[in-house]
Amino acid sequence: MVEYQxxxxxxxxxxxxxxxxxxxxxxxxxxxxKPKYGCKSPQGVLQLNSYPVCPDPNRAMGLAPHTDSSLLTSLYQGNTSGLQVYRDNVGWVPVHPVSGALVVIVGDLMQITCNGRFKSALHRALVNNTRHRISTAYFYGPPQDVKISPSVKLTDHDHPILYRPVTWREYLDAKATHFNKAIELIRYDASSC
Structure with missing residues (x-):
């Protein structure tokens, strides 16, 4: 596991x-x-997910719709489908496993860092009634106490700063309380930009 991480x-x-x-x-x-001058290393968390066979998948959810708090998530799906990504004007789209491939998911902190140029992906995991599904997710983020904010290079008169500075730790606290509304809580009011 250490080598995999x-x-x-x-x-x-x-x-x-x-x-x-x-x-x-x-x-x-x-x-x-890239840490300089003794700065702590970026943080990474590996999570193993298990979704047992469910006799009535329409009455259960493997993982509720959410965005990830990280910068990026690398997800290995195994060989059983279940991951879905939400697309505006389309709805839920299955992300079928590809042998030997990882799915890379943009997280909320990346959306903040790039001032909305990349959007965090709303996704969910479904259970099924035929196969046990296992996946591994690696969440990559900055040091927990470093303030993350939109890069100044990505802001100008036509692209005002959208988000206030926040640490990953602060953002995780907001996410724990407000779930998918957390990113809107740190968004500046458009009229104040």
């Missing part, structure tokens, strides 16, 4: 680097991304 951490850092570069951001723009 190490590999997923490296993958998350590569993907984040590519995402930041696609927005024109450098390492200097996201100071906490």
């Amino acid at each position: 190490k590999e997923l951490k490296g993958l998350a850092e590569k993907i984040l680097g590519l995402m930041f570069r696609s927005l024109g951001l450098t390492q200097e723009d996201i100071a906490w991304f």
Whole structure:
């Protein structure tokens, strides 16, 4: 498990680097991304999920609709379907497992960091009546006490700052209390921008 986490951490850092570069951001723009001068390392959490066979899947939910609090989540689905992502004007769309592949999910902290250019993905997990489903999720985030806020390079007159600074710890506390409304609680009022 330690080696698996190490590999997923490296993958998350590569993907984040590519995402930041696609927005024109450098390492200097996201100071906490590659720790300097003794800064704590970014945080990673591995979660194992088990969804037993359910005789009546229409009366049970594996995991309720939610967004992840992290920057990125890497999800291994195994070979049993159950993950669905919500798309506006479409509804719930299944994300079928692909052998040997991971699903990468943008989290709330990435939405904050990039000032809404990337959106966190609303998703859920369904149970089924034929197969036990197991998945592993790796949540990658910044150090818990580092303030996360939109990069100044991604704001201007046409793109005002959308979110106030927040630590991952503060955000997790807000999420625990307000669930999927947490991101709206740290959003600036559009009229004040």
